[in-house]
Amino acid sequence: MNAEIVHPDGDLPRGNVGAIPPRSAASYEQELAARRITEAGLRDILAKGEALLRLKDEAIEYQALMRKESDHRLLNDMQIVVSLLALQGRASGDAELSSQLAVAANRVNMIARIHRRLHGMDGLQTVSFQKYLGEFCGEFSQMLSSRQAIDRVVVAECDEIELPAVTAIPLAFIVSELLTNAVKYGEGRIDVRLQAMAGKSYLLSVSNEGLPLPDGFAPADCKGLGMKIIQSFVQRIGGKLRFGSCHGGKGACFAVQFGAA
Numbered sequence: 001m002n003a004e005i006v007h008p009d010g011d012l013p014r015g016n017v018g019a020i021p022p023r024s025a026a027s028y029e030q031e032l033a034a035r036r037i038t039e040a041g042l043r044d045i046l047a048k049g050e051a052l053l054r055l056k057d058e059a060i061e062y063q064a065l066m067r068k069e070s071d072h073r074l075l076n077d078m079q080i081v082v083s084l085l086a087l088q089g090r091a092s093g094d095a096e097l098s099s100q101l102a103v104a105a106n107r108v109n110m111i112a113r114i115h116r117r118l119h120g121m122d123g124l125q126t127v128s129f130q131k132y133l134g135e136f137c138g139e140f141s142q143m144l145s146s147r148q149a150i151d152r153v154v155v156a157e158c159d160e161i162e163l164p165a166v167t168a169i170p171l172a173f174i175v176s177e178l179l180t181n182a183v184k185y186g187e188g189r190i191d192v193r194l195q196a197m198a199g200k201s202y203l204l205s206v207s208n209e210g211l212p213l214p215d216g217f218a219p220a221d222c223k224g225l226g227m228k229i230i231q232s233f234v235q236r237i238g239g240k241l242r243f244g245s246c247h248g249g250k251g252a253c254f255a256v257q258f259g260a261a
Helices: 025-092 095-119 129-147 165-185 225-236
Strands: 126-128 154-158 162-164 187-197 201-209 240-245 251-259
Touching: 025 095, 095 129, 095 165, 126 129, 126 165, 129 154, 129 165, 129 187, 162 165, 165 187, 165 201, 165 225, 165 251, 225 240, 225 251
Parallel strands: 154 187
Antiparallel strands: 126 162, 187 201, 201 251, 240 251
């Protein structure tokens, strides 16, 4: 009697069922050649990418160099304009015209100062306005002392505030114009303050001693260029312009309330 052999996997006989058949040397060579072609293609793509990155870096460097050169020429041109306005004012022989030209020269000079100082902060996303305001007001005081017989003091008080550059730049021009108006129409000490308010808002104020604002004063009715510049920049930063008397009614105060963009 023959014994029946039972396999563990059921009725199937043992063998190499499902095994991977052996590969020939030719198939390995074909696969290796295909991989070499793929690798060469990837290296070519990487080389082109690195070349494009180098070109991009060179373009950025060239653009930065041209911007610096443009800024340098702009500042030089502004100084030439200031000199020409001053010369024209002295040669005009008309006191009113000379005064207007002097105001224009001062405004161009202050724009150049602001541009030079902000250019030193190029690339920054935020500006430490406490430092900027202190240095700017110090320069403004020195400029006044060199041009006027009476010493006009500009005092800056500012909380430690970091402002976005898109807000700080227009605010710098607002400060410049408000200081110019305070010198022109006010007397004595000029106070500049920037303080943080509730709800992530800020308040910039410029006040001076001297005569108060006239009754019925309205910035929209002012014909001077300075107040129009102020209103334009206030609108740009989404702020509100306020004004009134200070120092017990013996002086004027302008304030701008705004939020950081």
